[in-house]
Amino acid sequence: NAGVMQNPRHLVRRRGQEAxxxxxxxxxxxxxxxxxxxxxxxxxxxxxxxxxxxIDESGMPKERFSAEFPKEGPSILRIQQVVRGDSAAxxxxxxxxxxxxxxxxxxxxxxxxx
Amino acid sequence: xxEVTQIPAALSVPEGENLVLxxxxxxxxxxxxxxxxxxxxxxxxxxxxxxxxxxxxTSGRLNASLDKSSGRSTLYIAASQPGDSxxxxxxxxxxxxxxxxxxxxxxxLTINP
Numbered sequence: 001n002a003g004v005m006q007n008p009r010h011l012v013r014r015r016g017q018e019a020x021x022x023x024x025x026x027x028x029x030x031x032x033x034x035x036x037x038x039x040x041x042x043x044x045x046x047x048x049x050x051x052x053x054x055i056d057e058s059g060m061p062k063e064r065f066s067a068e069f070p071k072e073g074p075s076i077l078r079i080q081q082v083v084r085g086d087s088a089a090x091x092x093x094x095x096x097x098x099x100x101x102x103x104x105x106x107x108x109x110x111x112x113x114x
Numbered sequence: 115x116x117e118v119t120q121i122p123a124a125l126s127v128p129e130g131e132n133l134v135l136x137x138x139x140x141x142x143x144x145x146x147x148x149x150x151x152x153x154x155x156x157x158x159x160x161x162x163x164x165x166x167x168x169x170x171x172t173s174g175r176l177n178a179s180l181d182k183s184s185g186r187s188t189l190y191i192a193a194s195q196p197g198d199s200x201x202x203x204x205x206x207x208x209x210x211x212x213x214x215x216x217x218x219x220x221x222x223l224t225i226n227p
Contacts, residue, residue: 045214
């Protein structure tokens with residue numbers, strides 16, 4: 001059973017470009033979470049999705065950031081018009097269901113904005 | 115608002131020692147607590163999950179305890195090895211927090227051969 005997959009592993013963008021980060025959850029997992037780890041800071045929750053629904057986006061910046069988890073295909077975290085402050089490691093996690101379930105993390109995507 | 119604190123921020127011990135990492139959280143109304151390991155430049159590996167109704171969990175040389183009423187958890191590592199060197203993160207899911215994990219800042223552990 002493959003773990004949580006994220007791609008790309010490393011992404012370099014210039015200021016003003018768009019970044020698209022992909023996450024494929026573990027087989028059988030229908031809950032996806034995105035977290036961000038800024039340099040020298042802890043991991044912070046961004047958004048929680050189930051298939052075709054955003055359940056909690058309280059940690060996501062109101063502008064430029066969006067997330068989706070379509071019926072088919074991976075979850076996508078999209079950052080429009082990137083700025084240097086967006087440089088961070090973005091981690092995706094998945095779980096099979098409710099709050100009592102363990103979250104399993106992917107290897108992360110390291111975004112560098114030049 | 116839930117806050118998670120880990121002490122110490124960094125710890126260096128000789129190989130073979132037993133050690134304890136500490137985690138505290140401000141809101142005792144949690145569903146579960148999870149301990150992770152993070153190697154430099156890598157993702158997170160889940161080590162142990164303790165449900166709110168449990169007092170401890172064990173996996174190999176690792177033992178995690180939970181005292182929900184006092185807002186504390188400890189991760190005990192027995193017979194430490196250089197391969198245990200990593201950052202250890204503690205995270206909780208609060209009853210008020212939907213299903214999002216709230217993380218501590220981590221303890222950077224170095225085991226010296």
